[in-house]
Amino acid sequence: MKPWTLGLTGGIGSGKSAVAEHFVELGVDLIDADQAARWVVEPGRPALAAIVEHFGEQVLQADGQLNRPALRERIFADPTQRRWLESLLHPLIAQEVAQFLARAQSPYAILVSPLLIESGQYKLTQRVLVVDVPEQLQIERTMRRDQLSVEQVQAILAVQATRTERLRHADDVLTNDRDLTWMKSEVERLHAFYLTLNGGQS
Numbered sequence: 365m366k367p368w369t370l371g372l373t374g375g376i377g378s379g380k381s382a383v384a385e386h387f388v389e390l391g392v393d394l395i396d397a398d399q400a401a402r403w404v405v406e407p408g409r410p411a412l413a414a415i416v417e418h419f420g421e422q423v424l425q426a427d428g429q430l431n432r433p434a435l436r437e438r439i440f441a442d443p444t445q446r447r448w449l450e451s452l453l454h455p456l457i458a459q460e461v462a463q464f465l466a467r468a469q470s471p472y473a474i475l476v477s478p479l480l481i482e483s484g485q486y487k488l489t490q491r492v493l494v495v496d497v498p499e500q501l502q503i504e505r506t507m508r509r510d511q512l513s514v515e516q517v518q519a520i521l522a523v524q525a526t527r528t529e530r531l532r533h534a535d536d537v538l539t540n541d542r543d544l545t546w547m548k549s550e551v552e553r554l555h556a557f558y559l560t561l562n563g564g565q566s
């Protein structure tokens with residue numbers, strides 16, 4: 365039987381990838397939309413050529429890979445450019461996600477996406493888990509991880525769904541404001557619960 369799909373979302377720096385890694389350790393098949401977004405712009409793929417044609421050679425590194433910080437600066441400073449990039453990449457990301465989910469083998473599968481709500485990807489899922497942290501912690505963790513300024517992080521936060529909007533779509537919430545040991549124990553509790561569900565419903 366095809367596994368049901370859990371959507372896992374949260375704002376930038378909320379801890380989605382850390383949470384996702386532990387679900388994988390527990391044996392859950394998982395696809396991350398941020399990773400799919402990297403595959404579709406690998407050198408040789410048509411989306412990379414389209415991006416270079418639109419934004420110019422400045423968004424390429426010397427080795428022919430996408431210069432991600434350069435593109436990030438462009439799109440979070442200009443909503444028109446961000447929408448252009450999203451309309452190119454989101455359908456390609458959705459294709460990668462659908463192909464992966466069709467092959468998933470574990471009792472349930474996970475789609476991790478920062479834009480699960482905003483992009484409508486939640487329609488591919490039967491249940492939504494939100495990783496939730498106070499905004500201040502989100503900003504601190506992202507600044508530390510990516511060596512970004514507070515202004516750069518705030519520019520990204522500003523175009524994402526608000527905490528309230530995200531929580532409105534949540535079936536389950538993992539509050540990730542404590543240490544990693546606590547976060548892992550929450551993942552294990554949720555995993556045990558998900559194994560009891562039929563098609564994502566209790």
Ligand SMILES: CC(C)(COP(=O)(O)OP(=O)(O)OC[C@H]1O[C@@H](n2cnc3c(N)ncnc32)[C@H](O)[C@@H]1O)[C@@H](O)C(=O)NCCC(=O)NCCS
Nearest residue numbers: 375376397398401432433435436450453457478479523524
């Ligand atoms: C702009 C890019 C090149 C920056 O790359 P970089 O390696 O610095 O960041 P990465 O891809 O790891 O994303 C980090 C985080 O930024 C946030 N983010 C990325 N894209 C978006 C977006 N379009 N809208 C809002 N937040 C976004 C998310 O929280 C994401 O987890 C890259 O994020 C990108 O290609 N974005 C457009 C595709 C997209 O919408 N991806 C989101 C997954 S559907």
Ligand SMILES: Nc1ncnc2c1ncn2[C@@H]1O[C@H](COP(=O)(O)OP(=O)(O)OP(=O)(O)O)[C@@H](O)[C@H]1O
Nearest residue numbers: 375376377378379380381382505509542543544547
């Ligand atoms: N409970 C925690 N305690 C301490 N640090 C944490 C915790 N959870 C996550 N982190 C750290 O916070 C940073 C952000 O976490 P992570 O990369 O998982 O976020 P994300 O939601 O995937 O972000 P993005 O949307 O940018 O992909 C990472 O450096 C991670 O190691």
